[in-house]
Amino acid sequence: MKIVVCVKQVPDTWSEKKLDPATKTLDRASVDGVMNELDEYAVEEALKIAEATSGEVVVLSMGPEQSTETIRKALSMGADAGIHILDDGLAGSDAVATSLAIAKVIEGRGADLVIFGSESTDARMSVVPAMVAERLGLPQLTFANKVEAPGDGTVKAHRLTDYGYDVVEASTPAVISVVEKINEPRYPSFKGIMAAKKKPVETISLADAGIESASVGLGAAWSEVAEFADAPARAAGTIVTDEGDGGTKIADYLSEQKFI
Amino acid sequence: MDLRLSDEHEALRKAVEAFAHDVVGPVIGDYYARGEFPYPLVSQMAEMGLFGLPFPEEYGGMGGDYAALCVAIEELARVDSSIAITLEAAVSLGAMPIYRFGSDELKAQWLPKLTSGQMLGAFGLTEPGAGSDAGGTRTTARLDGDEWVINGTKAFITNSGTDITGLITVTAVTGEHDGRKEISSILVPAGTAGLSVSEPYKKVGWDASDTHEVSLVDVRVPAANLVGQRGRGYAQFLSILDEGRIAIAALATGLAQGCVDESVRYAHDREAFGRPIGTNQAVQFMIADMQMRAHLSRLSWREAAGRMQRGEPFKQQAAIAKLYTSEAAMDNARAATQVHGGYGFMIEFPAGRFYRDAKILEIGEGTSEVQRMLIARDLGLPGA
Ligand SMILES: Cc1cc2nc3c(=O)[nH]c(=O)nc-3n(C[C@H](O)[C@H](O)[C@H](O)COP(=O)(O)OP(=O)(O)OC[C@H]3O[C@@H](n4cnc5c(N)ncnc54)[C@H](O)[C@@H]3O)c2cc1C
Numbered sequence: 001m002k003i004v005v006c007v008k009q010v011p012d013t014w015s016e017k018k019l020d021p022a023t024k025t026l027d028r029a030s031v032d033g034v035m036n037e038l039d040e041y042a043v044e045e046a047l048k049i050a051e052a053t054s055g056e057v058v059v060l061s062m063g064p065e066q067s068t069e070t071i072r073k074a075l076s077m078g079a080d081a082g083i084h085i086l087d088d089g090l091a092g093s094d095a096v097a098t099s100l101a102i103a104k105v106i107e108g109r110g111a112d113l114v115i116f117g118s119e120s121t122d123a124r125m126s127v128v129p130a131m132v133a134e135r136l137g138l139p140q141l142t143f144a145n146k147v148e149a150p151g152d153g154t155v156k157a158h159r160l161t162d163y164g165y166d167v168v169e170a171s172t173p174a175v176i177s178v179v180e181k182i183n184e185p186r187y188p189s190f191k192g193i194m195a196a197k198k199k200p201v202e203t204i205s206l207a208d209a210g211i212e213s214a215s216v217g218l219g220a221a222w223s224e225v226a227e228f229a230d231a232p233a234r235a236a237g238t239i240v241t242d243e244g245d246g247g248t249k250i251a252d253y254l255s256e257q258k259f260i
Numbered sequence: 261m262d263l264r265l266s267d268e269h270e271a272l273r274k275a276v277e278a279f280a281h282d283v284v285g286p287v288i289g290d291y292y293a294r295g296e297f298p299y300p301l302v303s304q305m306a307e308m309g310l311f312g313l314p315f316p317e318e319y320g321g322m323g324g325d326y327a328a329l330c331v332a333i334e335e336l337a338r339v340d341s342s343i344a345i346t347l348e349a350a351v352s353l354g355a356m357p358i359y360r361f362g363s364d365e366l367k368a369q370w371l372p373k374l375t376s377g378q379m380l381g382a383f384g385l386t387e388p389g390a391g392s393d394a395g396g397t398r399t400t401a402r403l404d405g406d407e408w409v410i411n412g413t414k415a416f417i418t419n420s421g422t423d424i425t426g427l428i429t430v431t432a433v434t435g436e437h438d439g440r441k442e443i444s445s446i447l448v449p450a451g452t453a454g455l456s457v458s459e460p461y462k463k464v465g466w467d468a469s470d471t472h473e474v475s476l477v478d479v480r481v482p483a484a485n486l487v488g489q490r491g492r493g494y495a496q497f498l499s500i501l502d503e504g505r506i507a508i509a510a511l512a513t514g515l516a517q518g519c520v521d522e523s524v525r526y527a528h529d530r531e532a533f534g535r536p537i538g539t540n541q542a543v544q545f546m547i548a549d550m551q552m553r554a555h556l557s558r559l560s561w562r563e564a565a566g567r568m569q570r571g572e573p574f575k576q577q578a579a580i581a582k583l584y585t586s587e588a589a590m591d592n593a594r595a596a597t598q599v600h601g602g603y604g605f606m607i608e609f610p611a612g613r614f615y616r617d618a619k620i621l622e623i624g625e626g627t628s629e630v631q632r633m634l635i636a637r638d639l640g641l642p643g644a
Binding site (some may be wrong): 174186187189190 | 267272273275278279307308309323324328602
């Protein structure tokens, strides 16, 4: 089974992120990049499926030069090979353009399963997996917290919903996106880190992939950031003084906020 | 002129940093408070290959080097010293003597279990009456046919009494030449009749690490369990301790850095007189000095490790690194506790743990006085 797992390098989750006032896009230069956390779960799931089915895991990332670090990390966890879609023309691509580039590259190479994290911590749209599935004409099993892919041409997933989960099944090839409850991503070992150095990483430009530069990048984005402002400072919390009715007051507050 | 880490060492550093932050940090305080050995954490460290870092793949190792081990120890110690010393003692005291000096048979028999972290090794040098003066060893071993018969007591032995302790290599007097004791190292498998460990010590710090007194009463092991040459035990030990000092220096650097991490965070969050305490120059200067010491600590162990790995003399640099970093760790722990005020005296705050964990660094694997003696001797100053 050939599994393509898509990973994205994002600004460190814990760092303070800023928008560049000139381009209204995220200032990626000023913060450390890390592998998008949910993508670690995607890599782990891909590795587990590959281990059980003697499959192969190819890690794919679209992003600037530094994204190689994220590809290397997935390779050090155990993925077999990497693909880096790298082109200045891709800068500022929105979800629509990103899905176009990823789909185009996967289309040319084939895959039995394409696995994504269900969202990235920087953009948080959760739409790229679905868009890629649509473009490839493949079934999509998104928001999965359990996946069974025995390598017999079928794939089954528990798909998280507001009320629990649905059990969904599809034939492969298929696209999956995973949520964090699905597994415990492994930490790379030093042996894995050393081995990652020798694994092949193919760099693909827009021209290599046969993608027109007018269809991607900031210029082609369907959405536009019109304005942005700093997040408001956190307001002081509400203090409930317990005069024997503390519990009721807290319950009232929670129901007012529609938490209960 | 370069003390930076290679890309691979940096990737390892990041992996251990994430493990320490995400997995160790949230639970270690409870193990510490209960004085319990954290088996689940040790087994995850084993899965990551940390116990095999400086050993070749033929013995189940990761094919890394000593610097890789030190990088991992530093990152663990930024969050907790107990697990860092468990790794340090298992690798540099437990497995390394066998790897460096053991026969091919001993290596084949023991190293794969030690490098995989399935088993922990311990080293017993110190005795109730012989610490800095390790030559004052009273434990004896005599050959009886093809067996050693060992008698004696070892004090403060790390990793000697866990459920996964596999062996303790002990130093023992095996004879006398021209009025001088002949000291050798002998491997004693856990569970050998006559070998027992006392109740765990009640320690001031390192509460989630395993330390016992070890007693050996007519313990019999095969003659082939001699590690290295007969009569070379003492010299071999000293060479193991030289490199071990670099690992302890990395551990001390981690503690010193952990103190900075915690203090920076706290200085932002804690308010007094209507503003964060970090706005006070007095607090800022304390933290700036802490960062300076952590930084210099890191440079000192990396420089000593670089020398060692290039095959250059490094005895003096290792002693300096151990001495400087352990004093830096102690200074930083004192300052971090000060920055935290009363909360710094509570063991559920990392700063409180760091304060208790720092002191042993100026004592174990050669006291600060011993390091100064080594440096002075290396400078050719006259002996007593
Ligand atoms: C938690 C813990 C874990 C340990 N783990 C191990 C282990 O795994 N294996 C092991 O073998 N040992 C271990 N040790 C022992 C440790 O290495 C010794 O405690 C240390 O070497 C000091 O020896 P000592 O305690 O006998 O002190 P002593 O040697 O009695 O020293 C007492 C004081 O006298 C000073 N002093 C001694 N001689 C001189 C001199 N000539 N000139 C100036 N000052 C001097 C010392 O510097 C010190 O300040 C551990 C200890 C602890 C506390």
